[in-house]
Amino acid sequence: MCGACGRAQQGFYDRSLRRVRDLSCGGLRILLAIEVRRLACRSCRAVKRERLDFLVDNPRYTKRFAFYVGKRCGSATIKDIADELELDWHTVKELEKQYMRERLRRAGTPGPKVIGIDEISIRQGHTYRIVVSELIRRRPIWFGGADRSEASMDEFFKGLGARKSAGIRLAVMDMWKPFRNSTQRNAAQASVLFDKFHVVRHLGDALDKVRKAEYARLSGSGGCHRPP
Numbered sequence: 001m002c003g004a005c006g007r008a009q010q011g012f013y014d015r016s017l018r019r020v021r022d023l024s025c026g027g028l029r030i031l032l033a034i035e036v037r038r039l040a041c042r043s044c045r046a047v048k049r050e051r052l053d054f055l056v057d058n059p060r061y062t063k064r065f066a067f068y069v070g071k072r073c074g075s076a077t078i079k080d081i082a083d084e085l086e087l088d089w090h091t092v093k094e095l096e097k098q099y100m101r102e103r104l105r106r107a108g109t110p111g112p113k114v115i116g117i118d119e120i121s122i123r124q125g126h127t128y129r130i131v132v133s134e135l136i137r138r139r140p141i142w143f144g145g146a147d148r149s150e151a152s153m154d155e156f157f158k159g160l161g162a163r164k165s166a167g168i169r170l171a172v173m174d175m176w177k178p179f180r181n182s183t184q185r186n187a188a189q190a191s192v193l194f195d196k197f198h199v200v201r202h203l204g205d206a207l208d209k210v211r212k213a214e215y216a217r218l219s220g221s222g223g224c225h226r227p228p
């Protein structure tokens with residue numbers, strides 16, 4: 001499987017033996033000898049290293065070794081760790097960064113506290129989609145549904161998950177009953193405010209962007225309408 005894009009394909013381009021640093025054992029440095037294959041990825045159109053889930057981005061270290069280094073960085077200086085593990089300073093710094101990235105990824109993004117729900121019409125007004133925006137950061141966070149029904153609105157809360165839905169404090173929307181019903185069922189603690197015109201108006205620019213992108217997608221890649 002391609003380490004860059006994840007495409008799976010048969011056969012390989014070449015292989016080589018690589019020494020990979022793993023957790024020390026009894027004060028001894030442990031190096032694993034691993035055969036690493038490369039493949040000529042048809043998606044990347046380039047020769048790429050295969051994906052090995054136990055290695056970090058830098059293929060000379062295992063994940064558990066990187067995590068050990070990252071954790072130690074919480075209580076010791078980079079120089080001390082470098083001396084202890086016989087690594088150079090930049091390597092320790094890089095492994096710590098990967099450890100922090102992984103921790104952020106596992107923690108996930110914080111849920112929205114204040115959301116705005118709006119419908120937009122596409123295809124000359126015959127079709128609707130729902131746009132949910134995070135009003136504090138003023139950005140759209142969800143675009144979807146098949147129409148403006150309660151079931152379509154439920155999709156947003158389903159994607160967000162029960163825990164983050166429970167963190168929503170305020171939902172701003174127009175007086176469209178399906179939006180209100182769905183919100184009250186999926187985020188019962190949230191206050192509902194009907195004030196489309198005052199609060200949601202500043203999102204006009206963001207909505208326009210989404211609308212234009214959707215138009216472009218629906219009218220094909222060319223984007224021009226030829227006469228029949």
Ligand SMILES: [Zn+2]
Pocket residue numbers: 002003004005006007041042043044045048
């Ligand atoms: Zn690839």
